[in-house]
Amino acid sequence: MTKTACVTGGNGYIASALIKMLLEKGYAVKTTVRNPDDMEKNSHFKGLQELGPLSVFRADLDEEGSFDDAIAGCDYAFLVAAPVNLMAEDPEVHNKPVTTNLRCHIPSHIRDGTDRSSHRPGGTACPRCSWRRRRPGSRAEHGISLVTVCPVITAGAAPATRVRTSVIDSLSLLSGDEKGLAVLKGIERTSGAVQLVHVDDLCRAELFVAEEAAAAGRYLCSGLNTTVVELARFLSRKYPQYNVKTDFTDDDQLLEKPRVVLSSAKLAREGFEFRYTTLDEIYDDVVEYGKALGILPY
Missing domain, CATH: 3.40.50.720 (NAD(P)-binding Rossmann-like Domain)
Incomplete structure (x- = not known):
């Protein structure tokens, strides 16, 4: 049925x-x-x-x-x-809103x-x-x-024609959006890394815990731990037309490598497998999505 x-x-x-x-x-x-x-x-x-x-x-x-x-x-x-409160008065202390998904x-x-x-x-x-x-x-x-899936910065294309927060934040190094970049920097400073997940993996995780009778409690859903510096260098190589800033020597609080790894081990122990685990895979379709939404220029 x-x-x-x-x-x-x-x-x-x-x-x-x-x-x-x-x-x-x-x-x-x-x-x-x-x-x-x-x-x-x-x-x-x-x-x-x-x-x-x-x-x-x-x-x-x-x-x-x-x-x-x-x-x-x-x-x-x-x-x-x-x-959720989407904006803070000071973008440097802007906290990324967390979407709670309950089954x-x-x-x-x-x-x-x-x-x-x-x-x-x-x-x-x-x-x-x-x-x-x-x-x-x-x-x-x-x-x-009740089961909670806690997502991190989420990227990837979706049917929605209007977006706020995570897509804008994930594309901020390409678009030059200072508020979005401040979100990424703030997450790295407070958590020791920038955590990313593809929206397809997030939805698969939500459905996985819904259908899994033994699922209970909270699940972190993060496909990759990176840093602003690593992300900027990757995007600069992959999308040179956007002239991404890669020199962050003026900000000594930013990291070369993640200091802390946010683990999705609980999901993995129950049999869930991420399909998007590299920056190239996670950013595969979000740039075209950003263009379609007008976040990025064609």
């Missing part, structure tokens, strides 16, 4: 890629957006609907119960939309309104589930389990 998945925030970058993957794998998909009539943000849904059954619902994280129709009858729910296994017999969303305005909670009431991986109520 066809399984059904709900993906919140379907006009977002990661969500749109996840929807595409689910449809290609034979899932029926329900997605939510705040305004289904906003075709500037939702134009990619038409192409996705050609891949398989995709229904679009209106829902808002600030409105309790607004996700009920989208969640009803679903086997899995992926919480990809979350309220909720909802048995098909739960279709009534008794298990309503416990979302509180301004917080991050999964429809019909709550981190406040239940530990990650708990199956104590209605057989629902």
Whole structure:
């Protein structure tokens, strides 16, 4: 039987890629957006609907119960939309927002309104589930389990026609975007490396832990650890037309090699394999995507 998945925030970058993957794998998909009539943000849904059954619902994280129709009858729910503070006043201390992806296994017999969303305005909670009431991986109520996939800077092409944060950041050395570059530098200074993952690997990881019955808790999802200096040298060689800055001698806080490696060993132990593990592979299609979005000049 066809399984059904709900993906919140379907006009977002990661969500749109996840929807595409689910449809290609034979899932029926329900997605939510705040305004289904906003075709500037939702134009990619038409192409996705050609891949398989995709229904679009209106829902808002600030409105309790607004996700009920989208969640009803679903086997899995992926919480990809979350309220985040995207900008800091000082770009040097700008913290990259983390997208939280939750999987909720909802048995098909739960279709009534008794298990309503416990979302509180301004917080991050999964429809019909709550981190406040239940530990990650708990199956104590209605057989629902929660799993978190924590992504790093995510690159790669996706169906979404508008993006913020990670794609802009990953292309900042090519585009000259100082705020995006400040994000990369800030991540390196605070974590000891710049961590990257291809959006395809991220979506595969999300689906992997959703379908894996034994999956529980939090999973880091990072395909590669690098540095600003390494990344700049790679991009300068691969895309010489962009005149990428490679001399960072004026910034003695930047590293030649990663000082700390963010490990995805937990995913690997359970059988997940990354397909994109080099800078060349991770940046294979994001430059063309950046051109299409107007982030990079043709």
